[in-house]
Amino acid sequence: MSDTTPTLLSVEDVYAGYDGSDVLHGVSLDVHAGEFVCVIGANTAGKSTLLRTISRLVPKSRGRITFDGTDLMSLKAHEIPKLGIAHVPEGRHVFPDMTVEENLLLGAYTLRQDPVYKERLEKAFTLFPRLKERRRQWAGTLSGGEQQMVVLGRAMMLNLRLLILDEPSHGLAPIVVDEVHDALVKIHEAGTSILLVEQNTSLALSVASRGYVLESGEIVLAESAKALHDDPKVREAYLGL
Amino acid sequence: MKWWITGAVVLVAAAIVPTFLDPTGYAIRVLTLALLFAALGQAWNIVGGLANQISLGHAAFFGLGAYTSTILLINFGLSPWIGMLAGAAIAAVAAYLLSFPTMKLRGHYFALATLAFSEVLRVIAGSWTSVTGGPVGLSVPFSPDSFWLLQFKSTMPYYYIMLGALVVISGVFVWIRHSSLGYRLRALKENPEAAEVVGVNTTQVKISAAVISAALTATLGTLYAQFTYFFDPEAVFGIIPISVRAAIIAILGGAGTVVGPIIGAFLIVPMEEMANVLLSSRGAGLSQLAFGVMLIAIILIEPRGILALITNGVSRLRRRKSS
Ligand SMILES: Nc1ncnc2c1ncn2[C@@H]1O[C@H](COP(=O)(O)OP(=O)(O)OP(=O)(O)O)[C@@H](O)[C@H]1O
Ligand SMILES: [Mg+2]
Secondary structure, three states: OOOOOOEEEEEEEEEEEEOOEEEEEEEEEEEEOOOEEEEEOOOOOOHHHHHHHHOOOOOOEEEEEEEOOEEHHHOOHHHOHHHOEEEEOOOOOOOOOOEHHHHHHHHOOOOOOOOHHHHHHHHHHHHOHHHHHOOOOEHHHOOHHHHHHHHHHHHHOOOOOEEEEEOOOOOOOHHHHHHHHHHHHHHHHOOOEEEEEEOOHHHHHHHOOEEEEEEOOEEEEEEEHHHHHHOHHHHHHOOOO | OOHHHHHHHHHHHHHHHHHHOOOOOHHHHHHHHHHHHHHHHHHHHHHHHHOOOOOOOOHHHHHHHHHHHHHHHHHHOOOHHHHHHHHHHHHHHHHHHHHHHHOOOOHHHHHHHHHHHHHHHHHHHHHOHHHHOHHHOEEOOOOOOEOOOOEOOOOHHHHHHHHHHHHHHHHHHHHHHHOHHHHHHHHHHHOHHHHHHOOOOHHHHHHHHHHHHHHHHHHHHHHHHHHHOEEOHHHHHOHHHHHHHHHHHHHHHOOOOOOHHHHHHHHHHHHHHHHHHHHHHHHOOHHHHHHHHHHHHHHHHOOOOHHHHHHHHHHHHHHHHHO
């Protein structure tokens, strides 16, 4: 399918890093429209740096990144969500001193009074009914799983075209991980392309159709999820089989 | 009780109190100063409380307000009401320019940079004698009673003017807090990167808060000059008397809340006055020490301030009663 659908996100030969040393060394990857792509890799491989570079949060970066023909390298971080790219950063950053609804509102604050806001809010509440029950509760008092729903719901308040997720399962109980898994599948089925980074490799390979393996800032493997799952190196290094 | 009923009751009480006091006496003077510094803490609260940028340089804007209106009054006979607007505009521009070099600074570095900025202005005010009067300072030409020239023999009109300033600035604070700027500031305070990725232009948000806060602070500088009739560089550009005091008043009471600076000012200002009376000249430098001790105490006991201390206590009592 990746040959027939148009490329949505294209990352070409990207270098990025922090004060002095590069973390990414010439990374290239693509996400096609409607695709669910994952990036797996060990601690400090540079997975978060890769996602943060796409979102323009890493100032020291070079290379080519385009989204549906728009050059992302010339934009600022806060301009990226307007294109329909939602980045859910590592660590589930809800705004704890705001209610659930205020958190969601913030995701759509560019819309302000737009009637579309209500529509999207309803969509988020349909996917996460628990958020509707708790819409007036302080986000900081929610459980980890519920906070994950808030950040996913917040992403859905944009005109969402590409969802970038940094370890959504991290630190969650297994049963909650299943819920997150189901939510991702639903969001994807509704037509959103997804780029997922996970250390939970079996989760990543069970939801994505294609994957990349990132090692020390370089892409060392790019295969279908099934092929990666059957790859002896991946099985040994990332699946512990 | 609903918050606005509480607010209305306090406001009515504040409006009645001076009628029981000697209009030129000591008590009303202390209360007037407390109102002024509550307003200053509130203006500081817009950056310190909402954006969580701990400025130790708000004297810069306070001093710009005091000097601008007074220089215009002395040299051109311009009404301080107009001078106040000029001072606010100059302070706003200064805050806008200052926000570029300090934008990326966090925590202590931001505090130190703002402090350095206000010190530069203090030194300039102390040496540019032809305009600022140098280290001696400036005296407001005495011509009471005139509303247009903002001068009164009695302290009572000043009391109401400072009360008005506190109400207006508190209103601005509440309005910002509940506006879309307020949401964006709160998002920025929680986590700048998470704010950016949901579309918050954190640079613009920080600048907006800094500019509004600076302009309001400058208007208080003008009111202070008109109230005291005389000031020198240290009095309006000073680190301890203005910058640190503004920060401590807000932090002690509860930064980020609208009542925090009011609680803080009505504790600190009368306490300082009492110390001055009791210890007179032997107490020089004591207020610095007291500020330091209070700051350490509040950080150790309840970093969210006295307001949080009170609300925690109340809810604990309620729980005990109900169980
Ligand atoms: N803000 C930063 N400043 C300096 N160095 C950083 C910063 N963020 C990450 N690094 C460094 O970049 C390297 C890659 O980090 P990154 O967070 O991208 O890895 P990761 O693959 O996401 O790891 P993890 O699985 O632990 O989340 C690490 O060596 C890290 O120390
Ligand atoms: Mg990471």
